[in-house]
Amino acid sequence: GSAFYALLMGSDRRSNKESGRSDSIMLVRVDPKRAQADIISIPRDMMVNISGGVSKINAAYSYDGAAGAIRAVSKFAGVPITHYMEVDFSQMVALVDELGGITVNVPESFSGGNGGGSLKAGTQTLNGEQTLVFTRERYKVQGGDFSRAQAQRIVLTAIIN
Template sequence: MTDPLATRERFADRPSSRYGPRRAHARQPKVKRRRLRRTVLVLLAVVVVAAGGTYGWAETRLNRDVDLGAYGDRPAPGKGTNYLIVGSDSRDGLSEDDVQDLHAGGGGGRRTDSMMLLHTGANGTSMVSLPRDSWVTVPGRLDTSTGKTKRPEGDKLNAAFAYGGPELLVHTVEQNTGLRIDHYAEIGFAGFVNIVDAIGGVRMCLDRNIKDEKSGADLRKGCHTLNGKQALAFVRQRHQEKEGDLGRSKNQQKFLSTLAHQAARPDTLFDPLEMGPAMQAGLDTLIVDKDMSLRDLTRMFRAAQSVTGGHGKQINVPVSGIGVPTPKGNVLKWDAKRSARLFADLRHDRPVTETGRP
């Protein structure tokens, strides 16, 4: 493997800013660095650790680049542990052919539109999807491009990441949910296809045909083993979804459940030849907080595996409106009462009764 480059612009306050570390290609004959609209690779990157820690070198590969307390004014610690799991769409490392082949689009920088809040505690595990188009209040901050202080403003959740990276995203999630984020894990899209291919593809059953020009999805109704490119297109597409970004989040949860289950099967977990390439691809694009250890990642993986295996709750944050017009475009608005109750239950580690359904 090659070491990631260390370049980073801190707290860039422009959506087009490049502040994320560039990631190098994994050494494989034809490496395709892809866009993924899912964060599942964070989980796969620690599968081997969960199997017994046979890759001690992995500890040195973690890029502990995120300062959760950079903005201060954090909620008090709650009960249990909260992980913010994020997928970013950095095109660093993608060749022009890769961009075209994977329908990755143009542009630069690093953005996110896939976010999951994973809570573990005495009353079980809950995984809450936070759609990228959620309408939230982005806290006041210093605009490094002008040197002026910006006031709090309404915007989409993924705009917080574009304006100020993981630190501002964490700060925004904390301020809008009242939950203190204990750990952050972000996976770049570059390793996704290699991971899926490394475990032999992912078996998915579709209830309808899916054809989407923007993502490149062209899948037939029925059960198929999706290779990396097909899986990438599936988790990216949203234009055929009646619920748009919310529908895509549901597809992503379905894919996460299937992938976590397949990656954890015995013949995968205990075969270093099987998981070696996947481990390498995952770690090459993984960014975590300064206090994250492989032990913490193992706990996160096991918790996510548990909830996707049916021993926990998978929830979409309750919404009261879809496609609501605002000066920042159409957004999803959270149901104020139901979402507040959900986050309060998580903060106090109470049994979660919210389903996220309308």
Template sequence: MRDTQAHALRKHPVRNAIIIVTVVLIVVMIAAALAGALYIRNLESSMSVGEDVRQSLQKSETGDTGSGTASEKSFYMMLVGTDARTSNENGRSDSLMLARVDPESHRLDIISIPRDMQVNIKGVDGVQKINAAYSYGGAALAVSTVSEFAGVPISHYAEVDFANMTGLVDHLGGITVIVPESFSGGNSGLSLKAGEQTLNGEQMLGFTRERYQVQGGDFSRAQAQQLVLLAIMQKIMAQPKMALPGLIQELASAVSTDMNVSSILQLTLKFYGQQPQVQSAICPSYAFDQDGVSYVGVEYNEWRDMMQRVDAGMGPRGTGSIPAAQSSNAGLGAAANAASPRDYAALKNQSLNSGDIIQ
């Protein structure tokens, strides 16, 4: 019997070699697939947010599909910026941004909401600053609070640690931004000249921190953070497609999100090679003091107008008539949980406000 088997092997050496090579290739492919799956699982684990955050996100037929992937339709995403240097300011979010993403039209609008915005937070006594929602109830309460303030459903969430973004910026070879104004020293310890600059990771971090030596204070810092995020996005879009997985790995150390790796790649590819329409703005607002505490108040009429334009796909500074679907929607930009004065004309004209930033 053994002699017969040996003879068979000697009789068909080519066929046997093909079988062996095929088996080896299948084993290698399975091993690669398992390694890839493990790699993606580890990435998603490092970026993952809690189940409470996922449950707080709102899906709708007019936006996200609710499947965990970015649909063809527009959707709202909340971006929370933190800074490890200050231990996240005792748990309070350092910056809040609301993004409307429209993959079909290749449009992205980002609106910063000042962290000191005076609001009422569900389940918390007394007036609060909007970033306190993160402290009291984590990302889940922050999402619901911002959703109520803007009057829109928020489908996705991402938390960005600017201090950990330095490695990504250096990996990209720096980012190019137009610095709105020159500044030196201040709380960032950085000096920059106004105009187009290529920033490395350390410079990027200092730029996003500065609020003392700039004209608009915290409003200017919010603008700087918008500029940095948009510059990073543009630099990523300019990379070869093969580089995207490696860049996502770099992002994993600085970003926490409800989106999985596949969704992020799909969304990135929707914008890849396109000329996206991008607009950014700051919620129309002003600084004021109440009972010895510094707050920011919303300009109700201007905020409502801005959100209606954003929701209509016109951008926060869009011009022209607002479509009936948005102009008749009483919830858009209603700032239902805002606690600042309804009569604000005098207040905004006697203090620092969102109009003081250099565009």
């Protein structure tokens, strides 16, 4: 019944042999009584103290897995994090495909970039691979990493809906 904080992360892990980095980091405050969730994206390149040194916040996951990321975000935000969810590239693709795709409004067209794909601006239904391209792109969009964080929130909202 009480409000709580959850950490949602998307890792760039591509195999079971590597830990990857948490390139998508969202802190969510869930208030069950009000049936409301507030989401804030945390820039992956934000510099924080981790294990006695200064590093990008997404490195906490590389150093100490989910527990390290939870500690780093909790300390940075000043809130206790009691819930956690993580998806990697293949899990994101599988989730969206299992849902039969998701309908989103892509804010701007792009081609190439780090996601390796292209999308046109406008409302459309994306499959898993297209969703991965949309959520990864930061080089061929005007807002860079901020646009990527916006795309990730758009996708999260579509999945919830």
